[in-house]
Every structure is written in C-alpha cells, then in structure tokens.
Amino acid sequence: MAFNLACDEKKQFDERQMINGERTLKNVLTPKYYWLFLLTGRLKHGVKFLVDLRTDVLNLLSELKDPDETIVVQQLNITLHDLLLQWFSVGFFDLERVTWQSSCEMLEKVSNYEMIHPIKNWTDLKRRVGPYRRCYVFTHRAMPREPLVVLHTALCGSIPSSVKEVFQTEAQTDGMYGKAESSAPEDTSKIKAAVFYSIASTQRGLQGIELGNYLIKNVAAKVLEEFPLIDQLSSLSPIPNYRIWLLERIKNDVGQTFTKEERQLIGSLLCSTDIHTALKKVLSNSLWINNKDIVEALRVPLLRSCASYLYNEKRRNYALNNVANFHLRNGAVMWRINWLADPSPRGAANSCGIMVNYRYYLHETEANSRNYIERNIIRASEDVIRLAAESETLLQKSRL
Structure with missing residues (x-):
C-alpha cells in the first residue's frame, strides 16, 4: 500500500513538472510583442490598428527577399494571425443588412469595396440595395461601422446565367421588378432564386480567417426565412486567371x-x-x-x-x-x-x-x-x- 502511495505521489509530481515545463517553454517561445498586441487589442480602435498592422506585414512579406528577414517577419505575421483568429470567431460578428436608409458612411464603404461589378454612381448603388436586392455585411463589435465582408444577393425568378440577367432584371421575369426608386412591395410569389453575385472581403489583415463562408450561410438562412418559396440558391462567380x-x-x-x-x-x-x-x-x-x-x-x-x-x-x-x-x-x-x-x-x-x-x-x-x-x-x-x-x-x- 505504501508502495502504491509512493507511486501515486511520484506520478503527480511528474505531471506537475511536465505542466510547469510546458508553461516555461511556452513563455520562452512566445515573443514579447505578443503581450503588447494583447494589450493594444483592449484599447479603443486597437483591434482595427492590429488588423491594419497585419496588412502592412503581409505587404512586407511579399517584398522581402532575405530568408533571415522573412523568418522574423513571418513569425510576426503568425502571432498577429493567431490573435485575430481568436477575436474574429463567428460569435463576435453582427449580421447587418445595408439599405438606402443605412448611414452614408456604410453605403460609401459598400460602394468602394465592390470590385467584381464596380458601382457606377449613387443611382446604381441605390439599385444594389433596393427592391429585389439584399446586401448584407458582417461587422465586428471592436470595429463598428466597418464592414468586414460584403455579400450582394439578387432575388430572381430563376438562376441567371449572365451578369446582364442580374442587372437587367426588368426583362428577366416580365417586369416583376420596378425602378430602383419604386416603393411598390416585392412580389414574393415570383421570387424563386437567391443569387450571390458578389462577395468581397474588405480587410486584407484578416486573410486566412474564414469569414465569407459564414456570411453566405447566414444570408441564405435570412432570405429563406423572408422568402419561403425560394428553392434555388446559387452564386454567379467570376473565374480569375x-x-x-x-x-x-x-x-x-x-x-x-x-x-x-x-x-x-x-x-x-x-x-x-x-x-x-x-x-x-x-x-x-x-x-x-x-x-x-x-x-x-x-x-x-x-x-x-x-x-x-x-x-x-x-x-x-x-x-x-x-x-x-x-x-x-x-x-x-x-x-x-x-x-x-x-x-x-x-x-x-x-x-x-x-x-x-x-x-x-x-x-x-x-x-x-x-x-x-x-x-x-x-x-x-x-x-x-x-x-x-x-x-x-x-x-x-x-x-x-
């Protein structure tokens, strides 16, 4: 019995030693700037500062040629990525629909971030957030009024096969769409498809952190809740390169x-x-x-x-x-x-x-x-x- 007690005590001592050793090793391997970033993230606008900092780090990495310098900067990049990954988990996002009644600041940012099908003017923007359209963004509580991902969705009678069908929808389903300025209600009986025709990640500093997939799934749930007759969900996607x-x-x-x-x-x-x-x-x-x-x-x-x-x-x-x-x-x-x-x-x-x-x-x-x-x-x-x-x-x- 005494032998068993001695074995148990030794086992507990070994486990404590291992845990202490792991903690010491972790502290040694953690760069000092990690703690600086952690404190910075608690300040007002601190998270946005770190996202912008990682953007600069990624730009620097693409320019570096010296392997030794690359290793140092890559460690900085990994540290920032891991911190941002913790802060930008899906539970911290707010899903927000952008309409013509949204703030001018938000509308301007949505317009500026649209690169796949550039927005020509305010009339075009009004149409993109108007009837038979849904524009949703993810925002983060630490970066208010800053869209992180923007998803443009068209509500159609069927899945379009061209950009023309998306943007000239008056001819798509016998005039079911009115002008962008129209206040007539959407005819829900004719909306059978939701088409994701443009998605844009706005913060390069969040590269490598999954955002767009969560947004698509959330928007799909929203439009299906709003339009129960929709039975077709699709993208109309470019093929870069x-x-x-x-x-x-x-x-x-x-x-x-x-x-x-x-x-x-x-x-x-x-x-x-x-x-x-x-x-x-x-x-x-x-x-x-x-x-x-x-x-x-x-x-x-x-x-x-x-x-x-x-x-x-x-x-x-x-x-x-x-x-x-x-x-x-x-x-x-x-x-x-x-x-x-x-x-x-x-x-x-x-x-x-x-x-x-x-x-x-x-x-x-x-x-x-x-x-x-x-x-x-x-x-x-x-x-x-x-x-x-x-x-x-x-x-x-x-x-x-």
Whole structure:
C-alpha cells in the first residue's frame, strides 16, 4: 500500500513538472510583442490598428527577399494571425443588412469595396440595395461601422446565367421588378432564386480567417426565412486567371485545347497558323466578343477547357482556382458554366467572359464540404463533368 502511495505521489509530481515545463517553454517561445498586441487589442480602435498592422506585414512579406528577414517577419505575421483568429470567431460578428436608409458612411464603404461589378454612381448603388436586392455585411463589435465582408444577393425568378440577367432584371421575369426608386412591395410569389453575385472581403489583415463562408450561410438562412418559396440558391462567380492558364496551355501544346478541325477553323478566322500568338493578341481585349464568327468558333473549346481548369486542375489536391476552392469548401456544387456571361473588359481579361454558377443545396452542403476538405471530392453537375472529361480525353490524345 505504501508502495502504491509512493507511486501515486511520484506520478503527480511528474505531471506537475511536465505542466510547469510546458508553461516555461511556452513563455520562452512566445515573443514579447505578443503581450503588447494583447494589450493594444483592449484599447479603443486597437483591434482595427492590429488588423491594419497585419496588412502592412503581409505587404512586407511579399517584398522581402532575405530568408533571415522573412523568418522574423513571418513569425510576426503568425502571432498577429493567431490573435485575430481568436477575436474574429463567428460569435463576435453582427449580421447587418445595408439599405438606402443605412448611414452614408456604410453605403460609401459598400460602394468602394465592390470590385467584381464596380458601382457606377449613387443611382446604381441605390439599385444594389433596393427592391429585389439584399446586401448584407458582417461587422465586428471592436470595429463598428466597418464592414468586414460584403455579400450582394439578387432575388430572381430563376438562376441567371449572365451578369446582364442580374442587372437587367426588368426583362428577366416580365417586369416583376420596378425602378430602383419604386416603393411598390416585392412580389414574393415570383421570387424563386437567391443569387450571390458578389462577395468581397474588405480587410486584407484578416486573410486566412474564414469569414465569407459564414456570411453566405447566414444570408441564405435570412432570405429563406423572408422568402419561403425560394428553392434555388446559387452564386454567379467570376473565374480569375482562367485566360492566363488557357494561353499557357495553348502555348505548351495547342492540341490539348483544340481538335484538328477547331484549329483549322480558328486559324482561318485569325489568318494565322500560329494559334497561340494569334489568340494571345485577340484575347488581350474584349473586342473579339463583337465578332460572331470568332465567338462561335471559340465557344465549345473554351467551355471545355474551362471545365477542365475548374474541375481537373489542382493545387495540393484542392481546386486550383481560388473562387472555386472557396465555394467548394462551403459545400457548393459546381453546377453550370456560362459562355460570355460577363463580356465586360474585366470579365474578358479574367476568363474570356465565362462565369460559373455554384449551386447551394443546403441539405447537402455539410457532406459536400466534408468530402471536399477531407477526401478532395468535387461535387459537380453532369454537364460540367462531361465537359471536363472531353477536355481530358483531348489532353490524353495530344500526348500520344
């Protein structure tokens, strides 16, 4: 019995020693500025100061070349990230709807932060927060009146396949929408779809901290509560960097993108046998979209290669495209690829005007998200999978 007591005491002593050792090691490894940041965060506007500081640190990291300096600054970045991660958990956010009655300060910030579809003027802004629109933001109690993430949503009769359908909705459902100035109530019986057409994170200092996915889920719950007839939730998303990837792929081997017949047709239309050089010149601006013959010749091969870019191209086993990765991590389905959905100069420069709908089936999002994150499985519609498979077949043939 005495032996057992002695063993228990020794075990308790060893555990205390281990805990004390861990505490000492943690104190040694914790940089002194951690405590300064912790105290700064308790001051008025202190959290905003630290978010801005991390923005500067990230900018500095992108410029540094010296490995030793990079290690020091990266440690500073990690310390700030970990602190902000604690303070910016979902329980500290407030979901706020922005309307024309919101403060001028908030409206101005929403306008300034909109980069995907820039807001032209106050009339345009009024329309974006008016009837058949929902604009929601996440704010933080330590950063009042500062939107952290902005989500623009269109309430439609069906899921739009182009930016034009989103912004010219008067023609979409037989005039169900009035003017931005109209005070007529929204016809809830005709609202069957909610489309997330723009989401923007406003604070670079919060990079790496999940915010947008929580906002989409909260807004989805809000609009479904307000409009119970909605049975379609989707994004209309850009495809950044697709054009760059496409031209690089054509440069490596034109046969990976175009069949022999397609190469002959495009070569004759562009009056060149050097498809890569000719297309690089043509796709450098959006003027080609006005040429019906070129548009028709490129439609099938570019839709095919775009599906391959979104569905097949990976980085660390996840989708290469960052927007695709964002929605897939949220549990969305890669649903429809839309030809010339955004023919603006910006849309043409990013993705040759192509956009994609990521569909949200709320009863499946949790399982889809888990399968994507844990098993790298991308949920996609049959059409997207078929296009990606056709592109893969062409790729394999070009390697023979």
